[in-house]
Amino acid sequence: MKLIGGSYGADGKVEIGSSNIIVNGRMIGRSKVKSMETRQHSQREFSAITLIVGLFLFVPLCALPAGFFFGDLAALLVGLAAFVFTMFATFDHVESRIVTITTDEDKTLSIQCNKKEAQRLQSFSPN
Structure with missing residues (x-):
């Protein structure tokens, strides 16, 4: 302690x-x-590791399939939503x-x- x-x-x-x-x-x-x-x-508390993982793994893994199946606008919207989710997830309680x-x-x-x-x-x- x-x-x-x-x-x-x-x-x-x-x-x-x-x-x-x-x-x-x-x-x-x-x-x-x-x-x-x-x-x-x-x-x-802010977690830089969670931010890096989210930006370089989570956002592309969400946006790329959406872009492939539904087009560029869907990739942009899903990528933006994943980015916002990543920003909220970077703060640990x-x-x-x-x-x-x-x-x-x-x-x-x-x-x-x-x-x-x-x-x-x-x-x-x-x-």
Whole structure:
């Protein structure tokens, strides 16, 4: 998991042990966790590889058969539709969880993780 902020630094590595959380080599015991908050973060990211594959494979594979069977106008329209579809497909939806932990010493840490790791971290919650 990735440390993205807090009293333990702005970046680093976080691991979950059997009874503690290890942050950049420092251990936080289960009894030291005062509170925990989890929120979901989602964003759309541009994918250049998807754009290249779409432009050089998908558009010609759609437009060439349409042009062969139905003429130039059909090839242009199908190629344009494939181009528009490729442009929408180049944005990937990426979800992550941000877990903010406060210790009994009032130190905080924010961790970026996936759903499964967030559930494992919730087992350290005092509630």
